[in-house]
Amino acid sequence: MPTASMTVNGKAVSGEVESRTLLVQFIRDKLGLTGTHVGCDTSQCGACVVHVNGKSVKSCTLLAVQAEGAKVTTIEGLANGGDLHPMQAAFRENHGLQCGFCTPGMVMSALDLVQQIPDPNEQQVREWLEGNICRCTGYQNIVKAIQAGAKAMRS
């Protein structure tokens, strides 16, 4: 059986996988990091977004073996102990979630946007969220949260 070795949230991890094991299965089932969610399993909803080598990807559409040697960051890698990452805090403060299922993907996606556009306008945030589906909020407060999180990260 192949082995997948990578760095997840700064920690070297390794495990036996089947070739067909998805990265999200590896993260959730092997590593027990269940913050990354599987919503649709068809690469559309974005609940499974993680960063691979600094870029946001859908971990349900990537094989674990394809992430061999990569640096992976999941939602669990953002907070510093009990202190939420500014983007997480902004989601809480702005009511950027209701049921919370899509939130890990939203936050990981938002952080990739902020890497590219540190001060995104509303239109840029909405366009960026093309690949993240939320069925509760109507997006209004998610957009607000991302803009507030981006602002907090700049200061």
Added chain:
Amino acid sequence: MHNFDYHRPTSLADAAKRLSGEAKLVAGGMTLIPTLKQRLAQPSSLVDLGGIAELRGIKPEGGGLTIGAMTTHAEVAHSAEVKKTIPALAVLAEGIGDPQVRNRGTIGGSISNNDPAADYPAGLVALGATVITDKRRIAADDFFKGMFETALQDGEIVTAVSFPRPDKAAYMKFPNPASRYAMVGVFVARTGGGIRVAVTGAGPGVFRATEMEKALAGNFSADAIKSVKIPAAGLNSDMHGSAEYRAHLVNVMARRAVTACS
């Protein structure tokens, strides 16, 4: 998903050697992995091109651009070189799927798959690009063969696409609001070799709107093609739109593209 053997070669020669039997190449995997999940394909092994450094990158060449097969849509969309030389191509790449798909999906994967609603085929055909494989060079006009079919032979690997620089070019698409695939996309290019208009999403594969090209050769303006009708016969008809609707959209998108080029 059925299981398979997985190989990640670091050279093109190694990759070619692995391509025997029911092996399949995987580039970004944005179409292939969902296809495997649905068990619509059952390859015995996957040969991942992701470890071959020479397949990545954007180089200026002969006034135009050569883009490595494993270059992602996001890299094309953000490339200063592409924005300078063929800005319409950067716009096309920025409109594919969503940001996460653009971070993984590649130009080589997209054209090898030749989805009838993919964006790149229109760009390659309109710009008169050349597909470079590990065996030969294929003009875009000869590369795309209809629905999910290309001129690629078994075991042939796309290594790059070479684009000449157009004088002006623009791509306009009407995206399906859910998938962002083109309901209809029209790429118009004014090049040294004349005016080329390529249409994706409307038919079973990319095609050139030759009547529009002729009309534009005499008068490069949106008005010149306003009355050029695209026959609905043979165009795609599905839950998203009828063939007649798509035929109409071709004209609308073409006029918008011409206006953007003028």
